[in-house]
Amino acid sequence: MKVIGYSAVQRRLHWVVVALVALQFALQSPMKSAMEGLESGAAVSAVDFLVTTLHTWGGAAIGAIMVYRLRLRWQRPVPVGAGGLVGWSKKSASAVHWLFYVVLLFMAMTGVLHYYFEWPTAASWHGWGKWILLGLIAVHGLAALLHLLYKKDAVMRQMWGSRPPH
Ligand code: HEM
Ligand code: HEM
Numbered sequence: 001m002k003v004i005g006y007s008a009v010q011r012r013l014h015w016v017v018v019a020l021v022a023l024q025f026a027l028q029s030p031m032k033s034a035m036e037g038l039e040s041g042a043a044v045s046a047v048d049f050l051v052t053t054l055h056t057w058g059g060a061a062i063g064a065i066m067v068y069r070l071r072l073r074w075q076r077p078v079p080v081g082a083g084g085l086v087g088w089s090k091k092s093a094s095a096v097h098w099l100f101y102v103v104l105l106f107m108a109m110t111g112v113l114h115y116y117f118e119w120p121t122a123a124s125w126h127g128w129g130k131w132i133l134l135g136l137i138a139v140h141g142l143a144a145l146l147h148l149l150y151k152k153d154a155v156m157r158q159m160w161g162s163r164p165p166h
Contacts, residue, residue, distance in 0.1 A: 005082070005158050010072055013065055014159055017104070020062050021133070024107075027055045028130070056115055063108030066101055081147075082154035096140050103133050 006014070034048035080094045107129045113122035147155035 006078055007072070007076060010069065010076070010078075011159055011161075013069055013072075017062055017065055017069075020058050020065075021104075021137075023058050024055060024062070025130075027051055027058075031055045052115075056111070059108050059111045062104055066104050066108075070101060082158040084153050084155070093143065096136055096143075099132075099136055100140070103129060103136060107133065 030047070030051040034044075034051050037048055038044065038052075080090055080097065085093055107126060110122040110126040110129060113119045114126055144156055144159075147153055
């Protein structure tokens with residue numbers, strides 16, 4: 001069978017992860033304050049409990065979904081850029097996609113090592129990883145908008161549409 005475009009599950013999981021990553025960033029300041037409180041030995045407030053629970057479980061969910069998405073990509077090879085990219089743009093798009101998998105799994109692992117194993121180096125890696133992730137999101141989001149608004153090709157439809165583009 002010749003596979004064209006992402007499956008419905010792949011497209012839904014892409015947007016679920018986007019929403020979860022947005023949640024992780026929205027919780028970053030309250031998460032840091034909650035950790036300061038925990039580390040100073042202060043009583044845990046209901047808000048701190050909610051924030052730490054959402055951030056740790058949200059992060060673990062992102063890690064698990066990315067592992068599952070890796071499996072889906074392995075089973076279902078997809079043409080980057082809906083098959084319309086060549087040369088460096090194809091290579092850079094592909095590199096950004098794979099870097100997302102690496103950085104999101106790295107964030108999930110360093111978060112666990114910091115939170116549950118209290119490893120200080122992991123805390124600083126988690127902080128550095130955030131900037132790499134933000135850089136990737138900026139490049140990737142801008143590229144997607146360029147395809148949608150300027151090139152007007154099938155790239156955005158490949159991830160947004162309700163059915164594969166062909
Ligand atoms: C946290 C933010 C984001 C992450 C982690 C992310 C991750 C990814 C990954 C890993 C892929 C490769 C397909 C796959 O393996 O399933 C992909 C494809 C895609 N993403 Fe995102 N994405 C993010 C945000 C966005 C946003 C904001 C847009 C739109 C403005 C977008 C539009 C697309 C499109 C159109 C594709 C298909 C590109 C192609 O196949 O050439 N993504 N994304
Ligand atoms: C892909 C998933 C994740 C993302 C995108 C993410 C994102 C972030 C960001 C942006 C910060 C603020 C970092 C800073 O400004 O220094 C943060 C802090 C933190 N995250 Fe995550 N995180 C993820 C997963 C996890 C997981 C799974 C855990 C634990 C099980 C975790 C535990 C923490 C902790 C404890 C902090 C506070 C760090 C401090 O002490 O200042 N994170 N996270």
